[in-house]
Amino acid sequence: MKLSADLSAFCGRLGYKFSKPEYLVRAVTHSSMVSPHRDDNQRLEFLGDRVLGLVMADALLRADPNAAEGLLAPRFNALVRRETCADVARQIDLGAVLKLGRSEMKSGGRRKEALLADAMEAVIAAIYLDGGFAAAQNAVLRLWGDRIHNVADDARDAKTALQEWAQARGEVPPQYTEIGRTGPDHQPIFTIEVQLASGPVEQASAGSKRQAEQAAATALLKKVSQ
Incomplete structure (x- = not known):
């Protein structure tokens, strides 16, 4: 399977090249585009949420070996919440490559925070399925960047x-x-x-x-x- 020009450019922004591009195609396909021959990204979103959680939990433990759970939990929540995932999605212009149905297109789906966050988690799952946990971990740590080290000690909302x-x-x-x-x-x-x-x-x-x-x-x- 060959990726379209826009998805190939997105891989450059993502910093990951897929061995099986079909994973990426599914990750950027919203449920409004579902057909008998096309799967949406909801199952990948479910998996990506868990992969992201494990990467962040591990990263926070490594970043501050002496931090108590009471400090780690709010930091974790700040890094995996919808707003942060959507912010990362905007950083790599994920909205530009989403496959949306006509109704979502008209309602501004490419800019919707929930839709961007869900798609970001699906992309993480796609990398995990394509290249394994280490590949997904490397991608997440790179994309989240300084957010991990700069997250406030008290990250309660x-x-x-x-x-x-x-x-x-x-x-x-x-x-x-x-x-x-x-x-x-x-x-x-x-x-x-x-x-x-x-x-x-x-x-x-x-x-x-x-x-x-x-x-x-x-x-x-x-x-x-x-």
């Missing part, structure tokens, strides 16, 4: 940190409210407001509710920590 801040002071959990939504349906911008029972409030906007909530929580944490 901002929402968790804000909730813990409130609980430590005897307050109820922060309240998040969607106060606005703009932009087209395929690329909406959400505005979220977060408020503490004691009064402080902040708001933020982003391309997903989760990102907007995290951004609002980050802003409020900065305010109450001053």
